[in-house]
Each structure stands twice: as C-alpha cells, then as structure tokens.
Amino acid sequence: MRIVRAGLLALCLAGCGGNGEPEADVAPPQAEAFVRDCSWLSHEDPELMNVFFPDTQAHYWLGVFAIPPGGELLLEGEFPHARYMSFNLYDPTLAPFEGMNDVSIVPDAGSVNPFVPGAARDGDARRYTLRVVAEAAPEDPAQRAPNTLYAGIEGIPVPGGVIMYRIYVPDEGASLAGNVDLPDFRYFLPGGSELPVPDACAFLEQTRLGSGLNAQLASMNLSVAPIPLSPTDPLDWKRFHNPLLTVVERTGPVIGDLPIYDTLRGLALDSGLQGGFMSNRDNAYIAAAINNSAGELLVFGAQAPTTPRTYEGAPVMAAAQLRYLSICTVDFPTQRYWDCLYDEQLQRDGQDRYLVVISHADERPANARPECGVTWLNWGPLSAAAVILRNMLPAPGFLQAVQQIEALDTEREVMQDYYPYGTYTDRVAFEALSIDPQGGADACRVDASALLQRARG
Known part of the structure; x- marks a missing residue:
C-alpha cells in the first residue's frame, strides 16, 4: 500500500489536468503559456497528464513547500476573476485533510473579497494573505487562526507538504489564473527574517513534469x-466517500447478492478515509x-x-x-x-x-x-x-x-x-x-x- 501511495503521489507531483475538448456552448479558456512562481511545480497540461478525474472548467496548480523550523510560509495573492478558488493540502493517500476556500479568506486591509455573495466582482483592490504553519489544526474549530492553513496531520506537526491551488471558470476573456498572478510563496524564520525562494524555474521548465504520462497510460x-x-x-x-468504498462497490456486479458485500461496504464507509x-x-x-x-x-x-x-x-x-x-x-x-x-x-x-x-x-x-x-x-x-x-x-x-x-x-x-x-x-x-x-x-x-x-x- 505504501508503494501504491508513493506512486500516486509521484503522479500528482507532475500536475493534475486533462485532455480533450468539451462539446458545449461555452468554451473553456484557451491554453496559454504557464507563468508562475518557481514554488508552483506544475499546472495541468492537456498534453501531459489526464488523471485523478479532472474537470475541464477547473485549473490546477500544484506546489510543494518546506516550512523553516519555528517559521511560517505566507501565500500572498489576489482574488481571481473567476467562479471559485481554493487551496487544499493532501496526505499520502491523496486525500485532502486541510483547505481554505475563497469565502473563508479575509481580504487584506482596503481590499474586497469578490466571492462573498453580494460583493462586487470587478474591483481592483482584491489582495489577500494566507499563513501556512507546521502545527496541526486545533481540535476546536473556533480556535483556528484566521487565514491559516495547518500542515500538521493527526496532531503531529508536519513542516512540509503538497498544496493545490484551484480556479474554476475564469471569466470570459480572462487568463486561466483569472487575470491575476499566481500567489507568491514567502518563507519566514522565527523573528521575521525572510528566506529567498530558490530560483529553479529553468530546471523545472526543462524537466516538463509529467511528460509522456498520457501516452504511458494509453499504452498500458x-x-x-x-x-x-x-x-x-x-x-x-x-x-x-473514499477510494476504498469505490473499489468495493465496483465488485457489486460480482458479489452484490452475497451478505459480505454490504458488510464490506459498511467497513469501507466507516474506515475513517475521507x-x-x-x-x-x-x-x-x-x-x-x-x-x-x-x-x-x-x-x-x-x-x-x-x-x-x-x-x-x-x-x-x-x-x-x-x-x-x-x-x-x-x-x-x-x-x-x-x-x-x-x-x-x-x-x-x-x-x-x-x-x-x-x-x-x-x-x-x-x-x-x-x-x-x-x-x-x-x-x-x-x-x-x-x-x-x-x-x-x-x-x-x-x-x-x-x-x-x-x-x-x-x-x-x-x-x-x-x-x-x-x-x-x-x-x-x-x-x-x-x-x-x-x-x-x-x-x-x-x-x-x-x-x-x-x-x-
């Protein structure tokens, strides 16, 4: 199981995307050059990767981070011109354990969150700042700090991980990122000293993460x-509910009439996997x-x-x-x-x-x-x-x-x-x-x- 999870995580680090053209009246934004901070390792690319059941109207950027001991990561960005945005952190099973969506984000002073119902969507002042910390989230949701993502899992601090940034349905004529830049990664040591983000863009562009994956899947x-x-x-x-239950239910045509089928479904539902x-x-x-x-x-x-x-x-x-x-x-x-x-x-x-x-x-x-x-x-x-x-x-x-x-x-x-x-x-x-x-x-x-x-x- 650990080998399977590691393999899935390796696939994920190549990015999440799709191929094919939707046959519908409203066309998705056209493909464009991938411009991003070096911390964003990959963006969905129809020519490279179509796995994890993606959605044609969703655009995904995958990043990795490593928080300095006792420090924090700041994500500074602008709300996109789009239907929706969010950040998710993933565990080794590729399940999201932590996240924050657009309406949960408090905008910077003087800015407006355009995703709140009734808010103006076209304002120029639309900045926000998120913190990512190594600690696990408080058990009491009321004790969570605002605009904070907790990277710890099951009470254990985790100083790094995988983060996915999603944007759904950019406005007509907007870029895939909703006519704003991708969020910047800024690392800080205890005391407030900032660490520079390594300049790895040239290497990442040469490697083209995920290259050939679609062809490999087809050949298999x-x-x-x-x-x-x-x-x-x-x-x-x-x-x-979770991948385990999905696999069990796929056996329904074979063992669905046996008493063990419902037993296995119940065990999978109660497994704690989400x-x-x-x-x-x-x-x-x-x-x-x-x-x-x-x-x-x-x-x-x-x-x-x-x-x-x-x-x-x-x-x-x-x-x-x-x-x-x-x-x-x-x-x-x-x-x-x-x-x-x-x-x-x-x-x-x-x-x-x-x-x-x-x-x-x-x-x-x-x-x-x-x-x-x-x-x-x-x-x-x-x-x-x-x-x-x-x-x-x-x-x-x-x-x-x-x-x-x-x-x-x-x-x-x-x-x-x-x-x-x-x-x-x-x-x-x-x-x-x-x-x-x-x-x-x-x-x-x-x-x-x-x-x-x-x-x-």
Whole structure:
C-alpha cells in the first residue's frame, strides 16, 4: 500500500489536468503559456497528464513547500476573476485533510473579497494573505487562526507538504489564473527574517513534469483490466466517500447478492478515509457506471440547482443553492475524463429542469442539441465508462445537495427532485421523441417525460 501511495503521489507531483475538448456552448479558456512562481511545480497540461478525474472548467496548480523550523510560509495573492478558488493540502493517500476556500479568506486591509455573495466582482483592490504553519489544526474549530492553513496531520506537526491551488471558470476573456498572478510563496524564520525562494524555474521548465504520462497510460491499456463496470438500468448513482468504498462497490456486479458485500461496504464507509484521487474538500460527487451492453445511449434528467452565472463577467456574486455543478464522462481504470459540461452549459426548460444525453459522437441523435432542450455529452471511445456529477459549496439551506448524503443507498431519498434519474435507449427511439428531430426549436423539442418516468420505476 505504501508503494501504491508513493506512486500516486509521484503522479500528482507532475500536475493534475486533462485532455480533450468539451462539446458545449461555452468554451473553456484557451491554453496559454504557464507563468508562475518557481514554488508552483506544475499546472495541468492537456498534453501531459489526464488523471485523478479532472474537470475541464477547473485549473490546477500544484506546489510543494518546506516550512523553516519555528517559521511560517505566507501565500500572498489576489482574488481571481473567476467562479471559485481554493487551496487544499493532501496526505499520502491523496486525500485532502486541510483547505481554505475563497469565502473563508479575509481580504487584506482596503481590499474586497469578490466571492462573498453580494460583493462586487470587478474591483481592483482584491489582495489577500494566507499563513501556512507546521502545527496541526486545533481540535476546536473556533480556535483556528484566521487565514491559516495547518500542515500538521493527526496532531503531529508536519513542516512540509503538497498544496493545490484551484480556479474554476475564469471569466470570459480572462487568463486561466483569472487575470491575476499566481500567489507568491514567502518563507519566514522565527523573528521575521525572510528566506529567498530558490530560483529553479529553468530546471523545472526543462524537466516538463509529467511528460509522456498520457501516452504511458494509453499504452498500458488499463481500460481492459478486470474492474467490473457493469451498468444498471435505471441508472444507479452512488456518492463517492473514499477510494476504498469505490473499489468495493465496483465488485457489486460480482458479489452484490452475497451478505459480505454490504458488510464490506459498511467497513469501507466507516474506515475513517475521507476523499481521495486529489479530490476537492468543497466538492461532493455521485457517480455511476455506464456500458453500451445496456444500450446505445444514456438519457437522464433532474431539477437543476441554482448557481451563480459568472462566465460573462457578472458584476456581483449572486447567492445560489450551489457554487458550481458539473457532469463528466470518465474512464474509471485510468482516471481520465472524456468530456465535461458545467452548469452554465446545461440547457434548462421553463421549470429549470435539464435533460442530458450521453452517446458516442457517431451515434448522437439529431435532436440532442440545445435548441431541442437537450444537452449532449460525449460517451468517450470505449463501451464501458462512468459518469460523475459534482456539487460544490451548497448553501446551508440546500438540503438536497450531494454533501447531505451520509448513509449508503440514500441518494434518491436525499437529493429528491435533484437526483438525475436515467435510463438507456437508442438513437432511433430518442429521435422519435421529437416531431421533427432535424427541425427547428419548436419541431425538435424533446418530450422525454415517459422515458424518465420509466427510469423512476
């Protein structure tokens, strides 16, 4: 297990990113040269690395730090022009154990935090300062110092580690970093003396961390590994709690009818593990296996939670049920994504309900397009895949968020109208749901009510 964890951590140090182009109406920011402080070792690069189930609208910067004995690390930066930002620290299992998101950060004197609901998003004064200390976090959250990340784990001081900086949905026309510089690392000794950050940029650029990883993963052909990805019809979404539970649940098609299956699931849930795969503390996920053995294409729909619409540069941060929602198709064995869409790309009807079709590109129905009330997502090149739905930072009163799912098999009960009921069909049958699948908005409008009712059982 230690060898596996070390290998995963080595992969992580190469950066977290993805490849492929999302097929949706709002395009992500274009790729650009990676400019950063030398302490930021890597930025997601579609040509190098697509692992840990990334999201096309999220941009990741990975850094390492070593705090001087008795000293501290300061991260000084500006709030980006974007939907969301956060910092996460990771343990050797690649689970986040400490973090701080945008609304938790107190801005510097004279500056404004643009992520607070109701705040102006376009102000010039937007600076902040974070402290990173080696101590473990106080057991009482009320005793935490403001704007402080604690690197210690399980009560033990840890003077170094891995930090990930995330930005989601930069504003239209903004850089990947949201039109601000990346945060600066500043190290201080006891007494206040500052240590210079080593100038390692030239070496890091030459090494191109993660180079060739995508090709290596493809050559390993892990997608034919004996990991069960048998589908269910109707679609059966499960909340992601930790990697151990995910592995156990992948054995469901083989041992699901045996009493030991539920015993193993319970043990995995109660193992104390939280998160994994370099996950984000502010996200919660449900996922489902999909397979063409059950049908040519997958259809699912649900009530859409409200989210702030920021891509076009909204002047004020709106309050909403979620900060962000996305849906991705992925390859479970290699942890690659095939395609993603996020909340502003979801086509909604007059009641804020959405309908998603997942198929291979050459099997896409003619009426699987926005003017017909449908959002399309690429299945990917393989017959077996998985689909992941993310919920980020739910409002305290939004009790149907994925974050509220605590017990096993309560996804439908908790999410209610926001649970995405889904079933399989084929292109001919789906196109028959429109008067004219090739026609304009009125003629091609899809009525999938009977299909979704079948999915509800």
